[in-house]
Amino acid sequence: MTTEDGSARCRCGHDRTHPLVVPEPRYGLGGWLLLGLGATxxxxxxxxxxxxxxxxxxxxxxxxxxxxxA
Ligand SMILES: [Zn+2]
Incomplete structure (x- = not known):
């Protein structure tokens, strides 16, 4: 599930380029802090x-x- 070669698929068979698959940014603790300050x-x-x-x-x-x- 954590393969990063771009060929991973979910159970419906969608890969990361499929329109139903959306990128979801994840931030570390420092990132949340910056978001709180209005930074990106x-x-x-x-x-x-x-x-x-x-x-x-x-x-x-x-x-x-x-x-x-991002
Ligand atoms: Zn799916």
């Missing part, structure tokens, strides 16, 4: 969640993904 911190990781089955099918900490999707 870089998330610690991106979880790809299927909006149909609610399954997180991949988690990415790739800096490229963080910059592109």
């Amino acid at each position: 911190p870089r998330p610690r990781e991106i979880a790809f969640r299927c909006t149909r089955c609610q399954q997180v099918l991949a988690i990415s900490r790739d800096p490229e993904d963080l910059r592109r999707l």
Whole structure:
């Protein structure tokens, strides 16, 4: 489930590029602090969640993904 090669799929068979799969930024403690101050911190990781089955099918900490999707 935590594979980061982009081929992970949820139980409906959607991969991370599917329109029903949305990137969900996750912040560490410092990030929440910055959010509270009105800043826009870089998330610690991106979880790809299927909006149909609610399954997180991949988690990415790739800096490229963080910059592109946050
Ligand atoms: Zn699904």
